[in-house]
Structures are given as C-alpha cells and as structure tokens.
Amino acid sequence: MRKSTPIFVLLLFLAVYSHAQQDPMFTKYMFNSLVFNPAYAGSKDHMTLGLLHRTQWFGIDGGPNTQSFTIHTPLPKERVGVGFSAINDVVGPTRTMQANLAYAYRIPMGPGKLSVGLQAGVTNWSADWTKLTLVDPTDPAFAEINPSKWLPNFGVGLYYYTNRFYVGASS
Template sequence: MKGFLIALLFLLALYNAQGQQDPQYTQYMYNTQIVNPAYAGSREVMSIGVLGRTQWLSLEGAPQTGTFTLNSPIGVSKNMGLGLSIIYDQIGPATESNAIVDYSYSIQLARHNISKLSFGLKAGIDLLDVDYTKLNIYDPNDPFFQNTVDNKLQPQVGAGIYYHTQKFYAGFSVPNFMNSTHFDEGSLNDADLESIAVERLHYFFITGYVFDLSSNLKFKPATMVKFVSGSPLQWDMSANFLINEKVALGASYRWNSSISAMAGFQISPSMFLGVAYDYDSTSIKDYNSGSYEALLRFDLFHKTDKVLTPRFF
C-alpha cells in the first residue's frame, strides 16, 4: 500500500503537469517575490523570508515545499531591487529545485502617497531528480521507468509588474516563460509522454488593500488568481484583521479546493511569523489531515533607517 500511494501521487502529479505545476502557497501575500520579481526591493530594506509547507499531512509521498527569499533595494536612489529566490519541492519520488535571481526597476509616480510602479525580471535554473526506487512498479519492463531522471537542468526566465502604495498593491507576472520538457521523449521507446511532461506558462494576478477600521484595527483583504493552460482557474481569496499592528488573524478560501485559517505575529519591528492551516474541500480530504504552512520574515534595518509608516505586505 505504501508504494502504491507514492506511485499514485506521482502519476497524478504527472497527469496534471499541464496544469498546476508550481507549488501553491496559502500565505501568498507575504511570499510575493516567489511569483513576481518586480516585488524585489519594494520593502525598501533588506528582507529575508523562509517558508515551509507540508501538504496533505499523513498521506505518504504528499508534496513538501520550502522557499527562501532575499531581496534588497540597490542603487543611489534605491530605485532598483535585487533578490534571490530558492524553491525546493518534493512529491513522491520527484524532487524539483529552483535557484533564481530577481531584478526590479521602480518609478515613483507620486510622492504624497509613496506610489511606485515596478518592472521585474527573473532568471535562473531548475533541477529535476526522480528516484524510481521509491516506487513499487507493477511492470518492471515499463519503458517509462527505465530512464532515471538525475538532476536534469532547465533554464527559467520570467517577468512581472508591480504597483503599490502604503495601503494598496497589485501585480501581474509570468514566473517562467520557458516551455521546458522534463523527459526525453525519444528515449522512452515511443512512449507518448510529451503531453504530460511540458512546463506550461503560469499567469499570476495579485492584489490587496489595507482598510483602517480604527486606530488599532485594520482589515486586509487580498486575492491571487492563477491561470495555467489546460487547468481550471485557481482563485484564492483571503481576509485578515490586524490588531494593534502586532497580531493578524484571518481566513482564506481557494475556489473549489480548500478553506484556510491564518495567523500572523509581528514579534519585533524586524521579525514576522505567519502560520496557516488548510482543510481540503475535495474528496481527498478523506485521506489526509490537512496542510500546514509556516513563514518567517526578517527585515534588516540600518541604524539610520526610520520606518515612518509600516508596510503590511
């Protein structure tokens, strides 16, 4: 049964490879750099983020995701941003790793509300490794399983645009323009795998706003829409209440997929901790205990930096 579950998850992942290929995140409003390079440097300080996600807990071989981001404004006028994004994603016997450099250029549109429009580029590499020994293969002579995938290298190039004020943001991006193939079709004895092994373009739209309900209570709705050719539209909607600029409590809904509870804690002016729990609303809920996600963000201030108005995204 163990090998069967791992094999089933892996084959389902391959079957859906035309659709949702990139990892999904519940706390997307705090992890924007992963999908949009124009975000790099927008916090106006060096910012470091670490995220870990365990999906479908108790289901062996289920997705495990980790990300690391680093970005900072650069240049004399700090109108450029430079960042690094690292993504580690594992499902069953397949492990995918990405290392990406992010660059942004910003134009200040208005000084009175700190309104900026940023353009971004990202470029990097993708490494795929598949260990077939983790599978309980029904037919050892199946040509699909005769070719081990060992650190196959693929390039990644993406772009994005990002607009923000102190209370509003919106962005559109394509993290990877490359229609990469993960398998050599010709080496699989004419097995037709091209349709299930091609990276499709992912289009992301994100937006959010901060409403002041009182002097110590803010309301932060946000949404992310992801479109991939050959897959249903993915739409995430979230709402957080920020109390005393210290504690954020909220919920999120992923259309026809899951509902989530979220909490965030501003531990210090430079440290933020976020946690989330997802409950599946699909039939797979009967086979797992939900999904968990944790995020830690550090903003590194210089001694001369003064945060006149805090950033909430």
Template sequence: MRRVYLFIVCIGLGLAAKAQQENQFTQFQHYKLGFNPAYAGNAEGISIAALVRSQWLGIKGAPQVQLLSLNMPVLNNRVGIGANFARASIGVTQQYTAELAYAYRIPAPRGHLNLGLMTSIRNFQMNFDALQGSQPLTNDSAIPVGLQSKYVPNFGAGIYYDAQNFYIGVSSPRLLNVNVDLADGNGTISREVPHFFLMTGVLIPLGAKIKFQPQTLLKYVKGAPFDADANLSLIFNDRLTVGVSYRLGGSRVTGLGEAVSGMFNVQMGKNIMLGMSYDATLSELRRYNNGSVEVVLRYFINGRSSGDVIYENPRFFF
C-alpha cells in the same frame, strides 16, 4: 497486482503536462518575490524569509516545499534585487529552483511602479529506485531505474505598483515553454508552461489599533482550470494578525473549492515576524489527509535611503 505509488508519480507527471506546475502557498503575501520579480526591493531594507509547507498530511509522498527568499533595494532605492532558493518534492520527484530577480523602481502617484525581470534554473529529479511494489520492479522493463535528472533555464517578468495602503501586480515568473522530459527520446511529452499571476491587496484602518486587509492571488495556466487564493486578515496593533483564506479548485463534484485556511502572524520585536497557517481540505481528498500546514519566518534588516534617513518600518504586510 503491483502496488506501486503510481498515483503520486502520475501527479508529478501531470504537473508537467496541463496543470498548475508552480507551488501554492496560503501565506502568499510573504512570498511575493516568488510570484512577481517586480516586488524586488519593495521591502525598503534587507528582507530574508524562510518558508516551509507540508501539504496533505498523512499521505505518503504528498507535496513538501522548503524555500529561502532574499530581497533588498540598492542605488538609493531606485533598483531592487532579489533571490529565491526552493526545494519541492512530491512522491519520488524532487525539484530544485534558483531564481534571481531585478526590479527598476519608477516614482508614481502615491507610490512606486516597479518593472521586474527574473531568470531561473530548475533541476528536475525522479528517483525510480524509491518506488515500492509487491513484486520486483525490475520485472517490468517499462519502469525506469535509478535517478533521472535535468536542468531547465527560464526567465520571467512582472509589473508591481505599491502605494501606501494598496498594491497590485501582474507577472509570469517563467515565460518559456521548455521541454522538461527526463528521458531522451523522440518527441516531447511534457513542458514547463507559462503561469500568469495577478495579486492585489488593500489595507483599511478600522480604528487606532485595528486594520483590515483583504488580499487575493489569481492564477491562470492555459489548459488548466482557473485558480485563486483569497484571504481576509485583521491586524492588531501592527503586531498580531489573524485571518482566514479560501482556495478555489479541488473537486468539480462538490464545488466547495480546494481548501479553507486559518492564519496567524505575530511580529516578535522590530525585525522578526513568525507566521503560521493550517489548511482544511474541502475536496474528496479530505478523507485521506489531515490538512496542510505552513510556517514562515521573516527577518528584516533596516536599510538606508538617500541621505541619513533610516527606514524603521519592515512593512511585513506589504
């Protein structure tokens, strides 16, 4: 029997059918712009973040993500702009995404209400020559050959409210139900479907040097099971953060969810933050992998508001 890594290919195709197509991140609080364009400009300065995620260590062809995110306020903080560049891979499939975000900031009680728009273009690739089998794959004419690729444009929108110690946002980065079939033919097999996100968090002082921060990201896709990430963090001296996170999903048999995670963030100086997390898989897939790891590095360049006020606070936690 031909031993092709079909389960990875099927996962990739399934993501284009009725499932969660967007990448998931344990440290989603450091990549809000990827979920909600209305977050653009909320860092009160130039914020540059790089994030790397390796999922299901030990499984060949498991999901990998590398991304770079930039956002900043302009026009005296009335407008925010941002950009994301990401590469994601699973099995023989690769996905390159470029996004531009715009947000208009409206003064609101105790904070700002941001209205955001996002435009994006994605390049889907599948390299069938990378498949491996116990027999020559050319013996089966049903298996495509070579590299197949397609560019897909889309747009999204979001709303984000940020107060001093609280935030909440609703968004959908991609609203068009566009065709993502790689091969030409009659009919449509797979589409990019809209994803809807609700994120919220609050910062609660517990003393002079300790703060408590619960955060959650709810995810909804029509035709797919409801999904969510929730994390609880303790912030010490505004420099060191330790926390735990839990992700729904995974197996309906065990009912334990998809993963439980540990997080560690440290602010190294005024402008640099380093964050790390490790996910322990809870589903039956835990027998075949060694968990997932994620590293984020964020650099902040102080911005200037109206007048001569310089923002000193990088607001890494919001």
C-alpha cells in the same frame, strides 16, 4: 527607456509557461511575493528575508513538502531592487529545485511606485522511481531509475504599490 517600454510589454504577454509539472503550492503567497513576481524585489525600504515550510498530508509518505527562501533589498540611493529566491518542492518520487535572481527598477508614479522586474535562474527536476511500486518494472517510461534535467527559468513582472494598496502581474 521610452523605446524599450513597448518591447518589454510585448515580452510580458508573450511569455509562455510550457511544461507540465506541478508548481509548488503556497498558501501564504503574501509572504512569498518574490517567488511569484520579480518586480517585488526591493519594494520595501529595507532588506527582507523570508523562509517558509509547508508539509501537506502530514503522515502520508510522499505527501507534498515545500520549502522556500527569499531575500531582497533596495540598493541605496538607487531606484533598483535585487533579490534571490530558492524553492525545494518534493511530491512523491519527484523533486523540483529552483534558484532565481531578480532585478527590479522602481519608477515613482502618483502616490506609489511602479516596479518593473526581470528574473533569471535555473530549475532542476529529478525523480527517484525506486520509491514507486511498478506493475511492470520493464516499462520503458521508467527505464532511467533517477532521471534529472536542468532547465533555464526566466520571468518578467510588473508591481504597482502604495502604502495601502498593491497590484501585480507576472509571467
């Protein structure tokens, strides 16, 4: 464990977010912590389930529309937490769907616990260009009517928490 700690810390800071699409917008991030940080998995002493919906610019066609589902739990008699998160984000003609599994190892530290988490999953990005009115329908950028691509998604995180305080970092 001691030999792998420096490697994990290095990986935490080397992770790079490298695509140009918009991230889903969450105003209630405190109810959706697993989406942002895999180390949050199992941080409660019981199974936690979350379901959120957000519609922005209500009444305007193509306005941002986001749903998320999370579930996580500590494993009995273990220092391990596991979780699952799913996101559906629709903005105009584009849709981004994600499904992620999270694993967290919790280490007692002082009055609280330090949790180290890993996440792996998939992201699907798709578009329906027929929802747009194009000035030039022959534009090669829109040649494929319904493009779709699948991408891997990996993440790491740290989360320290007590009964009165928490702080985390993730990538």
